[in-house]
Amino acid sequence: MKSAAVSLGLIGGISALRIPPSQPLEQLPLTDGRKGLVSSEELQGQIHAGNLLDRAKVLYSLAERGIDEYNHPTRVIGSEGHLATLDYIYSTIVGLGDYYDVANQSFPAVSGNVFESRLVLGHEVPASAHAMGLTPPTKDKQPVYGQLTLVSNQGCDEADYPSKLAGAIALIERGTCPFGTKSELAGKAGAVAAVVYNNEAGELSGTLGTPSPNHVATFGISDSDAAPYVQQLKEGKKVDSIAYVDATVDTIHTTNIIAQTKEGDPENCVMLGGHSDSVTEGPGINDDGSGTLTLLEVATQLSKYSVNNCVRFAWWAAEEEGLLGSDYYVSVLSEEENLKIRLFMDYDMLASPNFAYQVYNATNAVNPVGSEELRDLYTKYYTSHGLNFTYIPFDGRSDYDAFIRNGIPGGGIATGAEGVKTEEEQGLFGGVAGSWYDPCYHQLCDDLGNVNATAWEINSRLVAHTVATYAVSFDGFPARTSISRKTVDLEKRKYHGPKLVM
Template sequence: MKPSILVQTLGVVGLGCEAAVLKGYGDQFQHVLDGVSHLLDKQHEKGHKKPVDSEHLQELLSQKALKNRAEKLYEIAKLSEEGYGHPTRVIGSPGHNATIEYIIESLGEFGGNYYDVWKQEFEAVSGSVNHSEVSVDGDKIDAQPMSLTPGTPKGKPVSAQLELARDKGCEKGDYKNLKGKFALVVRGECAFGDKSNAAGEAGVLGLFIYNNEDGDVHGTLGEPKKHHVPTFGLSKKNGEDLKDHISGRQAVANVTLDAKVETIKTYNVLAETKDGDKDNVVMLGGHSDSVEEGPGINDDGSGTNSLLEVAKALTEFKVKNAVRFAWWAAEEEGLLGSNHYANTLSKEENHRIRLFMDYDMMASPNFAYQVYDANNKDNPEGSEELRNLYVDFYEDNDVNYTFIPFDGRSDYVGFITNDIPGGGIATGAEGLKTADEVKKFGGIANVQYDPCYHQLCDNLDNLAYDAWLMNTRLIGHSVATYAKSLKHFPKRSELKTDAIQKPTFKYRGHYLAY
């Protein structure tokens, strides 16, 4: 007999007396009684949870707990040392696989009866470059291979004439008469991947794309296409110098690019409260992977662990609206996990998500408290209200903050482009801290917010714990606020289209896409 049937038959009020009678029948009923007792304990526990409250949830968050999780994550990253020569949690590595299991195990330990937990499998495209060398007429050129570029055949040197393409290089016709040659083109008008594919269709051997603004081009080709060719990025100065050099002469480029693009099976991890309104889902996420070069304890181990601690604290409360946590894989490959998730939602599931909050890099050593400058004019309605929640929290805690561009560098992209309101906070990556920001946040001017960004030294010494706790408290506040009520948050409007909309962000993760 199932405990649920027994409860229905006996009734809760008379359960004690009836249970005593049943006990007389022997041990065969003991397991039934144990089940009933467990069920009543759970009902009692659930009934006595208080509604979620931001202040009390924040009190459950601590630096000690964050530090313990960081230490655990670093030990996990070290599982990759044999295969990679150093700690890393890049997708496909033992370190990343163990990170996924660690997240799932942690959720089971503190939230087994509170959350539904599942994995979403997908295939991620990953690229790596073993060796790259470019020269023109014997002079070495500073050219950066783009992410997900194919290599030269068998990684061997290829020599051919280098000429300027027509226009912006977005169409096959822009490479007329360049078959069997290398081409130089300026950045702009279309994505780097589209330029590379058009060049390949025309028979071009390789492509150099130079910047149309100051600075280098650290770009990505994005999703591999049939005709992609070896593609490099050049700074504006180097590109213009090269353009002048090849004008009016038959310049010869010698290119070696040992690179590979492969497909790796990996997983997103999701956890949703069993209770709460499933038609009003409050969603938040960070990414579980690192770059190959290092363990990623700040990027984004800090976000990964903040989410775990907030998820743990939330189990002490009742929620009105369902809360869904996500740990995305393959963010470092170009936001692949979050884009896959958002792009494969049905229209009905999409519309149940009221907002998405992104938490990537919460503890940069030379930090600034950064808020994505999302507004309702350029983004789905509700993005601005989320931005204002972050601002209000910092102001209420007498903490300075600064706005940063909402330009496509993190996992909110897939949600925004699928009409789901979004936003987030960060503490800075490779950008340089300004003198004005030093006045606001302390730290060192003209030094990266995270001097170990995408490097081996992104380890346990690369965390600003005060900033990390402050931002973890803000994450808790955002969850508690919206899990309790969405009364003043804009309702989802009807989707503009059933089709996936073309992203307008110039970044795809940490790489330029346009």
Template sequence: MAILRACTTLACVAAVASARQLPIVAADEYPSTPSYPVYTGPSYNSTNGTNGTTIDTKKLQADIDINNLVARAEELAKIADLSLSEYNHPTRVIGSLGHEGTVEYIYSEIAKLGDYYTISNQSFPAVTGNVYESRLVIGYDVPSSASAMSLTPGTKGKEPVYGQLLLVPNGGCSAGDFPVNMTGAIALIRRGTCTFGDKSANAGRAGADAAVIYNNEGGGLSGTLGSPSPDHIATFGISAEEAAPYVARLQNGTKLDAIAYIDATVDEIMTTNIIAQTTAGDPENCVMLGGHSDSVAAGPGINDDGSGTISLLEVATQLTKYEVNNCVRFAWWAAEEEGLLGSTYYAENLSEEENQKVRLFMDYGNANGLYQIYNATDEENPVGSGALRILYEDWYKEQGLNYTYITFDGRSDYAGFLDVGIPSGGIATGAEGIKTEEEAAIFGGKAGSQYDECYHLLCDNITNLNLDEWEVNTKLIAHSVAVYAKSFDGFPKRTPEIETRSLEQKKSKPLFRYKGNDLVM
């Protein structure tokens, strides 16, 4: 069981603010005796552009040194060890000493760069949940695929509830889908059309004591209810295969009783995003890029997303050697592993004026397995997203490297920016996915193996880093920053006409199936 702790560090308590008014914290306000290990690699004092060296992509890429990246990874591993007393293993999950130390470390490293950057702490409430025990019985059966949804409330009084299993015929996405009398019943609902959270809340408002959502495709169903609602009820997911005989019997008029039991908690803790923006460069035209600072509870997350955290930090450090024409804004998001909470909070709280200043957002994650580009097109995403895809394609081609594509499915921090009309792109390298025969032929490795065999596990430690791919992608990050920090020539402007088009595209596009790692619909 995760132990939730109050935030006591400067990074957590410096501000409780919206993205509309991010407080600027002076470097001399930072604690003189930090609680985390201190990076001992090269550091650079800011000249704030006074050396007259204009940003150049070749030079910035050449500044990326794998030895610096590895040294930072070793420090991050030590920071993850701060959580040993709480979790009995290293982790940087939000609310842990390991995550608080990570936030402090990022802040400290940027603060050392002097006045090249202004640093903002954005605190926000993050929802976390734990399911301690669950059981579902239908008739005389115990469905083996039954699993409690993430962020589900427990059953009433954390006791078993007994009721008639009632089939919801039309998907459960509106009040009219439910039978007239659901009081005390357990609702059986088909997956599809709307989110699991909507289905659970609608069942709760109809009077049901629990809900069972069955898959509409092969395999089990594990997902999240998302943002808590007072109408949510204890909710399970089960496979289509196990649900099929119950659906058939209910459709034939057979009565079925069920027992549902979930012992779960849903809690809220404060955590913190860190934003660093160059003091130089046009503040009306900002290049923005981000990665997440947290890990899952199961392990230290040195690859996911420690490698991305460090890549951004190293690029931000090396950038201080150069003058920029457009402002560059780096972000380290908290609570990505809890459902993209930090990036979504930031994007949703941007005022219209501040939203327009973000010309583009680039999402950068961990390194392993293969080179993937988000297959962004201007036809389906905010205009400019396609230009980012082309930038990555051209760079990989220039390096003589193979690449493949990955769809925008809502699994990473670009989602919140796409939702508010900001052109977005990024690169990925696979996670728990399985390498195909074709990918093995292109990238090497063994077909049928996971891209990252330590994804979300305790073994995601310093030995889980693919140094070659990490260095390559950090140089690509440097390239993307250098190109747009120098000029937005050729990149679509965010005009009212383009904004209207992007909004219409968003209305016609289906909701993301994922919110971070969890299915939401």
């Protein structure tokens, strides 16, 4: 297959397809004349907040195409808003002429919607109760009734589930194994629903992940809401309970878009990506419209220059469903194609209103060698421009995860999601201490008013800097000769995507 596909222009194992966009959009003008080798200074000089904001206006208008089906703007996979986003990305890149090979990579993705849910324990409705992502509905999408029954240990083995669980609602402590495993084992034991309670302070909102026929309707609740019921059950008292979930879990097909420079050494590629989809709840102009449009603008401006090493841009679909697009892409790479990717840079949420300049703390000790060198490139940029930065966990929350799991160095920058800005960070970056970095994270208000233009422009110039640096040379950057996977137990990570999985 590899030898047959080379003549078609291979992009990481994907044949470069020339599929006409359904609605071509106006492109930014290109300069004519001979192309000189890209430089960081020149490429950064082409990046302006005005262009980014103009693109954001286009993206919001595309999200509005989801209104008929969802009653509000959205770019969730499968929606008209997301399909239009894919058209916009594709038509923009194709409109740059013969600079890039472009590929559309279709793959199956699981999509879930919870339309309504309710949990009653005893005579109370826990305020923290949330239906898990990708939960199935209760039977016939009707309320189910049963005794709340405590599961032993943390519910990761069949032996933890008592025989009296049939027809009951399982109460399970968080920990050790994924939520999906707990729901599956509860279903196998005959439970009509499951409730996972937090073993840390705070509410618990997560996803069941890959669907199983044994999954049952599953909720997450906080440790404080669960505590009195855990105590009552340990004392042998009965707790009558009701669970109700109206939800759907479907498999659809969606599309990654990959664009690679025709020029440059194809054996040494610098790769960067962001995700093209939003959550159902809103238009996603910051998450991840900011990353999507930064890549689009950098790709547009890069086309004015020549490169020594190939540059590969990726717009992933179904990130919000659990990194499905990037997972699929890496899973079908041959070892030969894997090794051509010298590093992967993730750009997800670059313009949060209450921003901090965040750098993933990707060290070589626990990640593929080269991750730390990339991290240091980011920090050097901030410090050289008199800007503060902070390290954040490299914990699997975005599309870099599949790459580092498969031996490819990775890293990235962000400006913050639902985390709370500290007083120290207020001193470093301004903004409001005690508020989320993005107060509209995963909400309807993630719209045109939800971006900080200054942070967006600075971070977009940093993206341009990383692209130009590695497009010219990988001197001093660790070579890749084999797919070396670290021994760190990545499977124990709490995140695989934006939602908790365990």
